[in-house]
Amino acid sequence: MEATELRLNNLLMYEDAIVPIIGMENNHESILVKIDTHTAIDYRKLKPIALTAEWFSKLGFKEAYRSHNRVRFDLPNYCRYDFDMDSNKILEGFLFFGNYIKCNYLHQLQNIYFTLTGEELKIEYEIPHAQTTLS
Structure with missing residues (x-):
């Protein structure tokens, strides 16, 4: 990093x-x-924090599709992210207008989302030593 x-x-x-x-x-x-x-x-x-199904849940994504080759998470009305279960990982990443943007870590996804929307990715997570939820 x-x-x-x-x-x-x-x-x-x-x-x-x-x-x-x-x-x-x-x-x-x-x-x-x-x-x-x-x-x-x-x-x-x-x-860096690796992207996992648990993190996608905290980010408001919902599992939309699952097969033996791929798992897709959708953020309603915004975007989707595919996990490719094959070893070559060709179809994995943040899906934007039919193209995959490789990102394996939470900070990368936060940055991509902010660049495309101009807004922070809302995260359902309480930060230690803070009084509010990061949004």
């Missing part, structure tokens, strides 16, 4: 916790990522 992939509101793993990016700063040696009001860490200590 490169620092250029990250933006505000992305969710990532730090140690054993899911954390949001609430700020970023270049300190000339690395990119520091602010994960709460008191903590800024080197971005290389963050790990």
Whole structure:
């Protein structure tokens, strides 16, 4: 994962916790990522979150199709995401006008969604140390 992939509101793993990016700063040696009001860490200590069926549920996607080759999740009135069960993974990713955009991690999906809609992807997940749900 490169620092250029990250933006505000992305969710990532730090140690054993899911954390949001609430700020970023270049300190000339690395990119520091602010994960709460008191903590800024080197971005290389963050790990991406793999997309799973559980995450799609938290994102409001519904399973729309399942076969032995593919599982499709739809976000009503917006988009779909296909998991390809074959080893070549040709038909996997965020489906946009008949083309697959490869993304394997939550922050990538958040970024694609924001780029296409101009809105944050709503996530049914309570952030530790926060009073509200990230949206």
